[in-house]
Amino acid sequence: MTFRRRSTSLLFYSEGESQVRENVLRPPTDLCSTTNGWLIKMELAGVRPEDVSIDIKGSVLHIHGSRRDRTCDEVTGHHNMEIAYQPFYRSVELPQPVTASQVSVDFRDGMMLLRVQYSEEDS
Amino acid sequence: MSEQERDQETVQKTQNVRRLPVLPLKSSVLFPNLMLPLSVGRPASVAAVEAALGTEEKEILIVAQQDAQIESPTFEDLYRVGVRAVIKKMAKNAEGLMELLVLGVERVRLVGAQVTDPYMIASFTGYELQEDGGPEVEALQRAILEQARKVLQMANSNAPRELTQFLVSTEDPARLAYLIGSMLSIETDKEQKILEAKSVSELLQTVHDLLSYEVQILELRNNIQNKAQTEIGKEQREYYLRQQLRAIQEELGEKNQEKAEVDELRKKLSEIEIPDEVRKDAERELNRLERMPSGSPENNIIRTYLEYVIELPWHKSSEDNLDLKNARAILDEDHYELKEVKERILEHLAVLKLNPDAKAPILCFAGPPGVGKTSLGQSIARALGRKFERLALGGLHDEAELRGHRRTYIGAMPGRIIQAIRRAGEKNPVILLDEVDKVGRDFRGDPTSALLEILDPEQNKTFRDNYLDLPFDLSKVFFVTTANALDTIPGPLRDRMEIINLSGYSALEKMEIAKRYLLPRQFKETGVIPEQCQIPDETVERLIENYTREAGVRQLTRRIGQLMRKVALKFAEGTAESMEVKPDDLLDLLGPAQVVPEEIRKDLQPGVATGLAWTPVGGDVLYIESTLLPDGKGLTLTGQLGDVMKESAQAAQSYVWAHASQFGIDPEVFKKNGLHIHVPAGATPKDGPSAGITMAVSMVSVYTGQVMRSDTAMTGELTLTGLVTPIGGVKEKVLAGRRGGIRRIILPEGNRKDLRDLPEHVREDTEFIFVRHIDDVICEAIPALKELLHLSAA
Numbered sequence: 001m002t003f004r005r006r007s008t009s010l011l012f013y014s015e016g017e018s019q020v021r022e023n024v025l026r027p028p029t030d031l032c033s034t035t036n037g038w039l040i041k042m043e044l045a046g047v048r049p050e051d052v053s054i055d056i057k058g059s060v061l062h063i064h065g066s067r068r069d070r071t072c073d074e075v076t077g078h079h080n081m082e083i084a085y086q087p088f089y090r091s092v093e094l095p096q097p098v099t100a101s102q103v104s105v106d107f108r109d110g111m112m113l114l115r116v117q118y119s120e121e122d123s
Numbered sequence: 124m125s126e127q128e129r130d131q132e133t134v135q136k137t138q139n140v141r142r143l144p145v146l147p148l149k150s151s152v153l154f155p156n157l158m159l160p161l162s163v164g165r166p167a168s169v170a171a172v173e174a175a176l177g178t179e180e181k182e183i184l185i186v187a188q189q190d191a192q193i194e195s196p197t198f199e200d201l202y203r204v205g206v207r208a209v210i211k212k213m214a215k216n217a218e219g220l221m222e223l224l225v226l227g228v229e230r231v232r233l234v235g236a237q238v239t240d241p242y243m244i245a246s247f248t249g250y251e252l253q254e255d256g257g258p259e260v261e262a263l264q265r266a267i268l269e270q271a272r273k274v275l276q277m278a279n280s281n282a283p284r285e286l287t288q289f290l291v292s293t294e295d296p297a298r299l300a301y302l303i304g305s306m307l308s309i310e311t312d313k314e315q316k317i318l319e320a321k322s323v324s325e326l327l328q329t330v331h332d333l334l335s336y337e338v339q340i341l342e343l344r345n346n347i348q349n350k351a352q353t354e355i356g357k358e359q360r361e362y363y364l365r366q367q368l369r370a371i372q373e374e375l376g377e378k379n380q381e382k383a384e385v386d387e388l389r390k391k392l393s394e395i396e397i398p399d400e401v402r403k404d405a406e407r408e409l410n411r412l413e414r415m416p417s418g419s420p421e422n423n424i425i426r427t428y429l430e431y432v433i434e435l436p437w438h439k440s441s442e443d444n445l446d447l448k449n450a451r452a453i454l455d456e457d458h459y460e461l462k463e464v465k466e467r468i469l470e471h472l473a474v475l476k477l478n479p480d481a482k483a484p485i486l487c488f489a490g491p492p493g494v495g496k497t498s499l500g501q502s503i504a505r506a507l508g509r510k511f512e513r514l515a516l517g518g519l520h521d522e523a524e525l526r527g528h529r530r531t532y533i534g535a536m537p538g539r540i541i542q543a544i545r546r547a548g549e550k551n552p553v554i555l556l557d558e559v560d561k562v563g564r565d566f567r568g569d570p571t572s573a574l575l576e577i578l579d580p581e582q583n584k585t586f587r588d589n590y591l592d593l594p595f596d597l598s599k600v601f602f603v604t605t606a607n608a609l610d611t612i613p614g615p616l617r618d619r620m621e622i623i624n625l626s627g628y629s630a631l632e633k634m635e636i637a638k639r640y641l642l643p644r645q646f647k648e649t650g651v652i653p654e655q656c657q658i659p660d661e662t663v664e665r666l667i668e669n670y671t672r673e674a675g676v677r678q679l680t681r682r683i684g685q686l687m688r689k690v691a692l693k694f695a696e697g698t699a700e701s702m703e704v705k706p707d708d709l710l711d712l713l714g715p716a717q718v719v720p721e722e723i724r725k726d727l728q729p730g731v732a733t734g735l736a737w738t739p740v741g742g743d744v745l746y747i748e749s750t751l752l753p754d755g756k757g758l759t760l761t762g763q764l765g766d767v768m769k770e771s772a773q774a775a776q777s778y779v780w781a782h783a784s785q786f787g788i789d790p791e792v793f794k795k796n797g798l799h800i801h802v803p804a805g806a807t808p809k810d811g812p813s814a815g816i817t818m819a820v821s822m823v824s825v826y827t828g829q830v831m832r833s834d835t836a837m838t839g840e841l842t843l844t845g846l847v848t849p850i851g852g853v854k855e856k857v858l859a860g861r862r863g864g865i866r867r868i869i870l871p872e873g874n875r876k877d878l879r880d881l882p883e884h885v886r887e888d889t890e891f892i893f894v895r896h897i898d899d900v901i902c903e904a905i906p907a908l909k910e911l912l913h914l915s916a917a
Contacts, residue, residue, distance in 0.1 A: 068179035078176040081213035085181045086226070 025067075025088035037102070037117040040092055045110030046070075046083065052112065054105070059097045063114070064089040140234060143184040143207065144171035145243040149191040152314035153206045154301035155227040159185075163221040167195055171242035172210065172221055181210045184245055185225060186233065187315055198236035198243065204250060204319045207231050230318065252297055253322035263327035264296045270334035271303055277341040297323050300330040307337060385413050388429050397437040401593050405432050428530060431537065432591065436544065440551040440599060444508030445476045457502035458495055459636045460882075464488070464623050468503055482580045483551070483601040487559065487617075489609050490625030491855075493675020496605040499625075500555035503603060510547035513555040514539050516570070520563030525573040527590035537590040540577055540597070551599040559616075560606035571616050578602055578619045626854040627674025627742070629882050630862065633667050634660065636676050641683050649687040656690050657703040665706040668862075669716035674742075674855065686712055725833055730825030732904070733836040734817030735860050735868070736809065737852030742859025744836060745809075747817050748801045749825040755797025762802030765810025772800055774843050775819040778897065779826065782845070786901070787911050788826045798822065813850035815841030816869070819897055820904045829907040836860045837869035837900060845897040849873030854880045861885060869894055869903055 030041040042063065044052065052065035066087040098116055106113045146161075146168050153159045163172055175183035186205030188196050212224040232250040236243055272287050293299045304317040313333055320326035369382070392405055412425045444450060450472055454465045467486065474481045488496040497513070504511035519525070527538035536542070543554055562570050576582050577597060585594035604620060606612060628636065638660070646653050666686070671678040686704065689712040693699045704712070724731065730749040735742060752759070758776055760769050776798065783790050800818060802809055816839040824831050838856050839847040849871045858881075860868055870877075872893045878886055894900050902909045 066180075069181065070179065072177055072179060075177065078173065078213060079215050081176065081181075081210065084209075084211050085179065086209045086211070 024064075025084055025086055026090055027088050029090050029092070031092060034115070034117075037115060038094060040114040040116070042090065042112045042114070043110065044088075044107075044112045047088075047112075049105070049107050049112075052105075054103065054114070056098050056100055056103065059094045061092045061094070061098065061103075061114070061116075062089070063091070063112075140246050140248055142237070142244050142246050143182055144174045145184045145186055145201070145205075145236070145245045146171050146175075147196045147201055147243075148185060148187045150187075150311050152187045152304075152311060152318050153185045153208060153225060153227045154305055154318060155206055155230050156298055157301055157305055158211070158224060158226045159305075161223040161225060163223055164219075165194065167242045169221055172213070172223065174242060175210060176213065182228070183208055183210060183225070184231065184233075184247060185227070186245070187311055187318075189312075191311065198233075198238070198245065201233065201245075202315050202319070203233050204315070205231055205233060205245075205247070206318070207247070252320070252326065255322045255324050260296050260324050260327060263324065263331055264299060267299065267303060267327060267331050267334060270331065270338055273338050274307075274334060274341060277338070277345055296327055300326045303330055303334065307333060309333060309337075384426065385409065388412075388426070388433065391433050392429075395433060395437070396439075397432075398594075401432065401437060404593055405429060408432075424530065424535075428590075431545070432593070434545055435541070435591075435595070436548050436550045437595075439549055441509050441549045443472070443475055443479075443551075444506070445472060447472055447476075450506040453506040454502055457505070457640075458499060459639055460628075460632060461495070461499065461625065464499060464625070467621075467623060468506060472507065482598055485578050485580065485602040485604070485620050487604045487606060487609075487620035487622045488625050489606045489622055491627050491674035492607060493673055493677030494625045494627060495675070496625060497555065497557060500553060500603045500605070503601065504553035507553065507601065509601065510549050510552035511555070512543035512547050512552050513557055514543055515557045516574075517558035517561040518563055519570050520565050520568075522568030522570050522573045523589065525570050525577065527588040529589045530592070535590055537588050538573075540586070541588045541591060541595065544595070544597075544600070550596065551601065553601040553603060556602060556604040558606065559604040560608055560611045571613050574616055575619065578604075578616065626852070626880070627858060628676065629858045629885055630664070630667050631884055632882060633676055633679060634663055637663050637667070637679060637683065641676065641680050645680070645683045645687045648684070649691045651687055651691050651694065655694070655701040656687075658686075659703065659705070661706045662704050662709065665709055670709070670713060671717075682713065689713070727830050727833050729828045729830050730821055732817045732821035732824060732831050733833070733865070734814050735836050735838040735856035736814070737811075737855050742852065742855035742857070744859055744863040744865065745814065745817070746803060747814065747821040748803070749818075749821040750799050750801075751792070751825060752797035752799055753795070755799075757797055759797065759799040760801075761799070762804075763808040764802060765808065767812050768802075768810050768814060771812045771815040771841065772818050775815055775822060775841055778841065778843060778845055779819060779822045783826075785898075785912070786823050786827055786908060788823075792826055798825070811850075812840040813838050813852075815839060816847055816894075816897060816900045820900060823901055823908070824905060827905075827908065829905045831904045832867070832906060834865060835867045835869060835904055836863075836865045837904060839869070839871040839874075839894070839900070841897055847871045847894050847897060847900060853877035857881060857885065857889065861889065866890060868892070869900055871895075 028043045030039075032039045032041070040061070040063075044065075044067075047065060047067045048070070051068060052063065055062040055064075064087065067083075067085050069085045094116060096118070102116050102118060104115045104117070106115070146163065148161070151159065151161075163169055171183065175181055184205055185208045186201045188200055189202060190196075190200060193200050206227040207229045208225040208227050210223055211226050212222075214222045216222060230250045230252065231247040233245050233247050236245045238244075268287075268290060271290055275286055290299065290302065293302060300317065300320075300323075304314060317326060317329050317333075320329050388409060392402070392409065397405070408425055408429055412422065412429065415422050415425070447469055451465070451469060454468065458465070464486075467484070471481075471484055488499060490496060500513065501511050523538065525538045525540060527541060528535035537545075540554070544550065544552065556574070559574070562574070564571065577586060580598055583597035583600075586597045587594055609617060609622065642658060642663075643653075646656075666682050667679060670682045673679070686709075690702065690704065693702065710716075724733075724746065727733070730751075732747045732749075734745040734747055736745040737743075758773065760772055764772070779786070779788075780790075780793055783793070800821065802814070817837055819841055820831060820837065823829075838850055838853075840850055841847060853870065853874050854877065857868060866888065867890045869892045872895045875891075875893050878891065892899075892903050894903070898912055902912055
């Protein structure tokens with residue numbers, strides 16, 4: 001960890017910028033198109049589906065939630081911790097408005113797969 | 124948002140009290156939305172972190188301590204405003220310390236604490252920053268950015284651009300303020316003040332104040348640094364440029380001339396053999412020279428000085444020629460007779476043979492001009508195999524001429540002694556101090572006093588020339604001085620020298636000198652071949668007697684030279700092929716005789732006595748004339764007599780009067796007549812007591828009317844009781860008498876020893892009568908009174 005307080009070193013800012021800007025996590029996200037819509041892949045390992053909420057506002061999807069440590073009961077002491085347990089947030093804008101009915105969410109292998117499927121009529 | 128709504132919200136938040144473990148910080152403050160690495164070691168803190176990590180959210184309350192010194196703070200020791208934070212990363216290192224990275228989430232106000240062992244749990248409520256945007260905030264934000272830019276520039280010039288850009292890109296004023304606050308190196312209480320600001324504008328104001336302070340501090344620091352730098356800079360700049368110049372010159376193959384000179388001097392200095400003290404001094408001067416800019420006027424002075432020091436023969440001396448036979452041959456070759464001097468020099472050589480470290484003697488040759496004093500110095504050097512240097516001291520009246528000028532003066536030079544030694548290139552030359560009796564003395568100093576030091580073998584081992592300012596050993600120098608008259612030399616100086624009298628030559632000696640040295644030399648100079656031109660002894664004798672009048676042989680040399688030139692002219696004109704110069708030819712060649720010897724008065728009148736006198740150019744025959752003055756009174760003395768001579772005349776008169784009856788003189792004569800004594804030649808000043816007996820004889824002669832023997836001359840001092848005491852200059856006086864044809868000389872008994880100085884032939888054909896009392900003198904001088912005196916004595 002090269003993050004040093006009061007350091008004027010450039011390293012601190014270039015590395016820390018994204019984290020410093022917001023006090024929430026921005027999970028890595030892929031946006032792909034499919035035959036009839038979009039697939040949004042988000043790295044959300046260790047996040048329970050019930051801890052994720054998706055707000056749809058027009059053509060923008062706001063995905064937020066938080067990662068919580070679910071192993072507290074069996075753990076008796078910590079020696080190293082690198083996984084950030086904290087709220088996360090991403091927003092994705094699509095070319096067309098989206099309705100809740102067009103969205104389906106699936107959690108697989110630590111990924112959240114969010115599909116937006118347009119019906120024939122929509123397009 | 125209306126006033127009412129805000130109040131409501133506050134109430135809501137107040138009600139929304141939560142609890143979290145507390146992590147107290149000793150000397151730092153965490154700001155919201157910023158990350159902070161922490162090291163946790165205190166057991167209570169470690170326990171608090173463990174507890175936080177045990178929760179799902181990993182949240183902890185981070186609060187600064189009011190006093191960093193307190194190890195286990197209670198709730199009272201903490202500030203009331205802190206930050207709720209998330210632990211993002213944690214690692215335990217080998218020492219058991221916990222390394223944390225925490226992210227500030229929200230500012231909170233602590234409302235109470237519940238102390239659970241081992242850590243503290245505090246209850247808190249949210250404490251949001253009041254948003255009071257508007258132009259004031261905008262203005263403050265810009266001012267802060269400006270200040271921050273300055274600070275960054277002054278504090279660290281490495282990468283201020285990116286950092287500044289980053290700050291500029293931070294739009295949220297609160298975030299900007301916190302960022303800057305975390306970057307400034309300020310005390311905890313000031314950071315806490317930033318954290319506790321109620322509103323955005325207050326927050327910005329606080330940060331602005333702190334930044335301004337920081338700017339001032341940095342400006343001051345820079346000023347101090349700059350000042351120090353410019354002072355060092357000036358000198359360094361010059362040095363640096365010089366080094367560069369040198370490097371460039373070396374690159375171009377031009378060796379730095381200045382450096383080359385210094386190197387040359389240094390090389391020479393390291394090669395020569397000099398005393399340690401001198402080397403130390405010289406090296407110090409050399410270092411000074413090296414540091415000095417070439418344009419400096421002193422540069423030249425020091426260089427000349429160093430060259431002088433290096434050139435001086437500190438240890439170099441010539442090998443003495445200790446072959447006595449050879450030395451004697453050389454001395455004989457150059458000078459006729461002068462046995463005393465030659466013996467003295469050979470003696471010294473003998474001493475040197477036994478003890479090479481023997482001090483050189485300091486000789487003083489005293490005698491009339493032309494007797495070879497100066498050339499004797501030269502032949503001493505030749506005999507010893509040493510270098511010869513001659514210093515003319517005549518008319519010298521500046522002490523600095525001998526001892527040098529101090530180097531502070533412009534155009535300073537070493538004294539003549541050191542100059543002579545440098546010329547000689549050896550430390551043991553023969554230095555001839557010519558005409559030491561003619562050294563001047565005035566307000567500029569007394570050179571004889573400097574000579575005192577130079578000529579003292581005890582002191583001149585460390586002779587310090589003013590210019591050199593280094594001790595130089597003069598004790599190996601063979602000093603020879605010359606003088607015509609010793610009485611003008613101050614006593615202390617005379618005392619230091621070993622005086623050797625060179626009196627005049629007799630006619631016979633001159634003859635020998637002419638034959639052995641002068642004639643061959645003049646033949647050579649005029650190019651006349653000796654076979655073509657015979658000069659018989661009689662001619663030389665005539666030359667000596669009728670054409671010169673001197674104690675030495677200088678005039679004789681000139682006369683011979685003149686004669687030779689006349690002969691050469693004849694040969695060149697072809698009027699003669701070879702010739703013999705007869706005595707009578709001299710009239711043709713050189714004109715009439717220049718000198719007629721003092722006419723020996725064949726028939727002396729009563730009252731005339733023949734005396735002998737000493738002069739700087741040799742001796743002379745002197746007639747003392749007395750005459751009675753009828754009706755006159757007292758004693759009249761004429762003829763430029765000095766005080767001593769006048770007094771000796773009075774003493775003689777008193778003796779004669781007192782013993783009138785003894786000489787058969789009627790005392791009435793004294794009463795009736797005055798007495799006049801005259802000593803010709805009237806134009807020459809005369810002084811000294813040695814004419815005492817002559818005057819007495821003259822008086823007795825005039826009072827008694829008896830004449831003195833004309834073949835006799837006399838000299839001697841007379842006391843009031845009639846004793847005859849010894850006098851000086853016997854040799855000159857005798858020789859002068861002989862020149863005048865006198866073969867019978869009356870001398871004081873005390874001077875019998877001086878006959879040894881006379882040449883053999885003179886002693887043989889002259890009758891010497893030694894006397895103790897004036898009566899004996901009268902008996903010998905005035906034969907008519909002999910019987911009378913014997914009678915009265917009986």
